[in-house]
């Protein structure tokens with residue numbers, strides 16, 4: 001068949017029309033713990049769907065054929081490798097580098113809780129209302145369904161709160177390893193504040209590399225820090241970043257500014273500036289939107305999360321360009337912004353200098 005035929009518009013629209021099968025299948029394999037069953041502490045031996053089911057404690061009605069259908073789809077998206085017997089009688093599956101990110105490491109961390117967090121029922125109910133964010137941006141689709149914003153909703157539901165913290169740890173720890181290998185901007189810092197630091201993982205990792213940091217302040221919502229583990233040298237402080245931020249000689253923040261409107265961002269940046277001495281800096285790791293729209297994996301990952309934000313967190317919270325961050329920083333007391341694109345493909349390290 002001609003390549004142009006394979007990529008025909010009909011095929012493309014059929015793929016787009018049923019694309020929801022992909023994240024829902026991903027959610028299914030995570031719920032069924034398939035990545036952990038295949039990974040088996042690093043063996044990653046190819047297993048058939050029947051072998052996967054027999055390694056778990058699912059009921060006798062568990063259906064290998066249906067599991068295999070899901071595994072085949074996810075193989076086509078690069079999550080599993082498929083190994084077919086020479087006579088074609090049996091298909092077995094191992095994890096690709098992508099799939100390995102779903103298997104728990106020795107500390108129990110992986111991207112699996114992030115998948116579950118994004119596809120829990122409360123989130124799924126908001127997705128059919130994306131168009132409402134266009135018609136009336138004063139309410140997020142999530143708020144239309146639940147009557148309140150996600151963070152206050154999580155705050156009333158301990159399980160969701162815990163899942164959010166696990167999701168953040170699973171996604172943030174691998175990023176932080178790469179970040180700390182490639183970035184050395186914490187030299188000489190003695191008091192570091194992490195704004196929106198969740199369970200304190202990022203701060204713990206920074207402080208284990210930079211011994212000059214004598215005090216770490218993990219600042220997050222009261223209901224989040226109440227559940228955060230005790231970490232030597234780290235004080236958990238509950239509060240609202242829109243009101244005030246504890247003082248430090250540098251501030252770190254990651255995956256935060258995107259969830260807020262421009263006015264709220266200016267307020268948060270101003271609160272950061274007020275908490276810093278002259279010459280102090282805010283080190284913000286945020287997704288940075290390229291000006292040009294293309295079909296690269298990076299652009300797609302960034303643009304997809306942008307719609308997630310619009311639907312769940314803030315209709316006018318968004319991924320911003322370098323220019324947009326520069327303007328917000330200027331308005332909030334940071335005359336200089338230095339972006340570093342080379343550490344990670346998803347997060348850019350933005351140094352706001354006071």
Ligand SMILES: C[S@@+](CC[C@H](N)C(=O)[O-])C[C@H]1O[C@@H](n2cnc3c(N)ncnc32)[C@H](O)[C@@H]1O
Nearest residue numbers: 168172196197198220221224239240241254255
């Ligand atoms: C996307 S998570 C990022 C967590 C962490 N920085 C990381 O990258 O792993 C956003 C964090 O902001 C916190 N947060 C939300 N609203 C807040 C507020 N008004 N004041 C302080 N923290 C807040 C949430 O509880 C959550 O831990």
